[in-house]
Amino acid sequence: DSGVTQTPKHLITATGQRVTLRCSPRSGDLSVYWYQQSLDQGLQFLIHYYNGEERAKGNILERFSAQQFPDLHSELNLSSLELGDSALYFCASSPSGGGTDTQYFGPGTRLTVL
Amino acid sequence: AQSVTQPDIHITVSEGASLELRCNYSYGATPYLFWYVQSPGQGLQLLLKYFSGDTLVQGIKGFEAEFKRSQSSFNLRKPSVHWSDAAEYFCAVDLMTTDSWGKLQFGAGTQVVVTP
Numbered sequence: 001d002s003g004v005t006q007t008p009k010h011l012i013t014a015t016g017q018r019v020t021l022r023c024s025p026r027s028g029d030l031s032v033y034w035y036q037q038s039l040d041q042g043l044q045f046l047i048h049y050y051n052g053e054e055r056a057k058g059n060i061l062e063r064f065s066a067q068q069f070p071d072l073h074s075e076l077n078l079s080s081l082e083l084g085d086s087a088l089y090f091c092a093s094s095p096s097g098g099g100t101d102t103q104y105f106g107p108g109t110r111l112t113v114l
Numbered sequence: 115a116q117s118v119t120q121p122d123i124h125i126t127v128s129e130g131a132s133l134e135l136r137c138n139y140s141y142g143a144t145p146y147l148f149w150y151v152q153s154p155g156q157g158l159q160l161l162l163k164y165f166s167g168d169t170l171v172q173g174i175k176g177f178e179a180e181f182k183r184s185q186s187s188f189n190l191r192k193p194s195v196h197w198s199d200a201a202e203y204f205c206a207v208d209l210m211t212t213d214s215w216g217k218l219q220f221g222a223g224t225q226v227v228v229t230p
Contacts, residue, residue: 002159031216035218043220043223048216098216100146105157106157107157
């Protein structure tokens, strides 16, 4: 158990819908990262938040947005869902966000878009 | 283009045999290097990481990795594999630029199957 929690574990929805994935980092960690794992794209970095501020952005679609709240939990919002958005979404956290940090991964949220 | 390559998609190894997983990177400078393992239905767990210094890095679960600058490689090894090592293994790099701290770039992964 990494100490990172993600809810829900599974999510099934339809095209065009909007969903919110939630992540609670390890106690004391200030950084939260989001990754997408799909069969065709592999593991891709989406976005990094540090203490409420966006720190780095990857190949995140405009339909996707994220935020980190004052209590440091984070939410990833996915809208106008398409079939291709079906994937495993991981959240990770780390103490400070520096490159030497170890990122601790949650168990993931499996999103299925029908 | 910048990339992380794991040439072997799938490796089958007998229990007790040695294992070596290959990872090559293509970047202008030496990035920070990581190996993660993903067991079925689980998140990723860090096995080891390399930033600088001794090029042979020891990790958890009996794994080690060797950084070779001349070959742009960071191969993962284990001398004797256990059935519980069956999993998918990912090599990752952090470019360590000011706008990409913590942005891990992953290889495609190597699926390891352990036979009795």
